Amino acid sequence: MGSWLFWMVQQVPGVEAQTLTVWRQADRYNLPRIVYVNKMDRSDSNIHMCCASVEKKFDVPSVLLQLPHVENGKFVGVVDVLSLELIQYGNGRTKDAIRINLSEKSYPKLFEEAQKARVKLIEQLSDCNDQLANQVINSGSFDSISSVEVVKTLQKMVKERNVIPIVLGSSYKNIGIQSLMDAVILYLPSPNDRSKLFSSFEDHFCGRAFKVKHDKRRGGPLTFVRLYNGTVKKGQKIFNITRRESDQIGRIYVAYADDFREVDTVENGNIAVLAGLKKTMSGDLLTTSQTAYDKAKKITSKNLNMSHTTADADNLFGISAKIPEPVFFCSIEPPSTASQQALDQALIELQREDPSLRVTYNLETGQTVLAGMGELHLEIIRDRILKEYKIDADLGPLQIAYRETPLVKVEDSLRVDTKIGNVKNSVLVRLSIIPVEDTVISHENILKFDKLPDNASNIASIFPKHMQAIRQGIDVGLNQGPKIGCQIINVHVMLHWLEVGRGTSETIISSTVTQLIRKLLTEAGTCILEPVMSLEVVCPSEHFSAILADLSRRRTSINNITHRGKNKVLFATTPLSELLGYSTDLRTLSSGTASFALEFLEYRKMSSVEEEGAIKNVRGF
Known part of the structure; x- marks a missing residue:
């Protein structure tokens, strides 16, 4: 699917500092773009000064595709430089634009200005494009160059980001909006220019969920999906590639601002709003089935002459992209105990919409803790909770998410014998913690097992439910370090031995493991x-x-x-x-x-x- 931006620049004051910031972000992602100069109805408007500002600030050649048309001191239309047409909008009172062919008889001054602007446009393009320059030389005249050839050249140069087309108008007066949309269709990449990467899905649907919005009127979450390939249908079963889970679409909508219109199908190149998806989150890649994805991986691997491995294909399709670690955190409190359940539900929904938001519960303090990417991020979350869920929650002071790691390897054991009611609970566990430097340990690889014959035999006899309890106990134990109560990272926990009495609950096993982990961390000492x-x-x-x-x-x-x-x-x-x-x-x-x-x-x-x-x-x- 074609990716691009159209840029709105105010005629006064031209290119501002914040515009430069967003422009640099577009540069980073190599996005083609077009500039729309707004507020041309102002008396102090000067399109040529604005074009000079664009070239100076963005350091890229610009080409002016339109000229302003003013009657009795009022901006009433634009002149299409390529077609030499006057486009009048009737002061914006109607949606339909009137196109008038310029001639030396009807509009002599405007016709002369448009001709000069057309020659300048072709000159600018031929300076940057050898093919067009050769056509000018062979024809011997700028006037003989057809608009079709100029459009083809512009399309190519815009796609390669070698030139910035500029159109103009007045959004407030509805002048120039139609010609802006025409320019978007004419000069910017279309969905047919999509990456060959997603064409490997052949006839199967493929799209990425880029936004999740909860809408009570429409039955819950609405998932906005950008279609890279194929067609998505109402009631269709889909496969979430990112989460390796199946899901089912309910209704399908097409969004027009805040208006959602229900449809039966949406085709490649469009954005579909899918209702009914229960497991999909922002950033997930979707297709019709596991089989369709496996086939696409094989085709992609063959086309790129690469080994067909899951990791390689996942990287190409953006599946293995990791959500950044949150680096700030703060507590969040509801205004009353009665609001706690509503706040918890709000946070569940917000996490689905924003995977970079993390929510945890501190068992020792009884506080709900938000972790995010910055102060603004967490403030926005608080504002959304207030505006969308009507909960006036309080945020605690913002803190940096430090971590702790053990200094030395330590091994120890702990026995717990306790009676709950008439049931005797007995646990003996032996663990060691091993610091690991310069290596990021994934959550799945924290727990290791002793391979000595006697110990390995004991570990092999552990019931799966007891092993799950051990993992839960380790997670809780590593959640808070002894120095400042921060999460422990860069560590392996090795299980050496476990004895569990008959009837002992998994809760007792987990709490015993947690106690031992904290004891080991205190013995080993930690650094921040x-x-x-x-x-x-x-x-x-x-x-x-x-x-x-x-x-x-x-x-x-x-x-x-x-x-x-x-x-x-x-x-x-x-x-x-x-x-x-x-x-x-x-x-x-x-x-x-x-x-x-x-x-x-x-x-x-x-x-x-x-x-x-x-x-x-x-x-x-």
């Missing part, structure tokens, strides 16, 4: 790990020195400095604790012209001095 971020700063050269000096005071390691057009790009690694409030500081240093992007890199050990500061921040003393 802090989240370190990959930082990318894009700024004009005149502000670079000030930004660099500021970063040097934030324990920053500079990895690389490059140029991107007229801007400098700095790549660095910085502890998250040093970047609190950085967006405000950067805006001040650069007068709002710089932007930055953060991505979690790793957890890293702190020095003793830094650790003392972290403990003080967490404990408050």
Whole structure:
């Protein structure tokens, strides 16, 4: 499916700082784009000045496809430079535009301006495109170049991001909107230009869920799906590739802003709103069946001459992309006990809509804890809970999500004998904790088993329900470290021995394992790990020195400095604790012209001095 953006730039003041920030994000994803200059009905409008601003700020050639048409001091239409037509909108009072062929007799001045603009357009394109330049040379005249050839050249150059087409209008007065939509269809990539990657699904439906919205009027969650291939039908069974689960579609809608129109099918290239999906979350990839996905993997592997492995194919289709680790957390409290259940349900729904939001329950404090990507992220969650669920929840102070890791290997055992009612519960468990450096341990690989003959024989006889209880106990035990109560990472837990008395409940087994884990962590001692971020700063050269000096005071390691057009790009690694409030500081240093992007890199050990500061921040003393 074609991916692109159309850009709205206000005629006054032109390209602003925040526009540059979003433009850089589009550059990162190599998206073709078109610029729409709005508010041309203003008396101080100057399209040529705005075009110059686009070229200067974005450092890319622009081509003006339309000219403004003003009658009696009022903006009433646009001139199509390619077709030499005047498009009038009747002051925006009607939806239908009137197209009038310009001629030297009917509109002599406007016709002359349009001809000059058409010649300039072809000149600009031929400077960047050899094929069009050769046609101009062979024909000996700009006038002999057909509009069809110019459109083909524009389509190619826009797709390759070598030029930016500019159209204009007044959204408030409904002037130029129709021609903007025509330009989108004409110049930007269509769904037929979709990646060959998803054509490997052949006739089968394939799409990605990019948004989940809960709508009580329509029976619960609505899943917005972008169709890469095939057709999706009402009542169809689908396979969630990301979660390896089947699901079933109820109704299908097409969204027109807030209006949802029910349909029976939606084809490739469109966005479908699917009702009835119970397991799908934002970011999931969907298809018709497991068989369809397996076949697509084989075709893709063959086309790319790569080994047919699950990991390779999953990477290509974006299945194995991991959700970033949350680096901030805070407690959340309902306004009353009666609101607790409603708050819990709201958080369940919000997690489905936003997989980067994590919700946990602290057994010791009895608090619900939110973890997210930043202060703004968690504030937005709170605002949504208030506006959408009518719950005025309170957020606790924002804290950095530190981690702890054991310093040395420790082995020990614990026996628990207790009587609950008439049932005697008896557990003996022996565990060891083993620190692992410079390796990220997945949740599934934390538990290891002793392979010594006697111990291995004992472990092999453990019932599955008891093994599940052991894993649950380990999870709870590693959830809070002894130093500042943070999650334990970079550790293996080895099971050496387990004895369970007849009738002993799984709850007793889990709690015994948890007690032993905490005992082992206390014996081993822990150190604090802090989240370190990959930082990318894009700024004009005149502000670079000030930004660099500021970063040097934030324990920053500079990895690389490059140029991107007229801007400098700095790549660095910085502890998250040093970047609190950085967006405000950067805006001040650069007068709002710089932007930055953060991505979690790793957890890293702190020095003793830094650790003392972290403990003080967490404990408050």
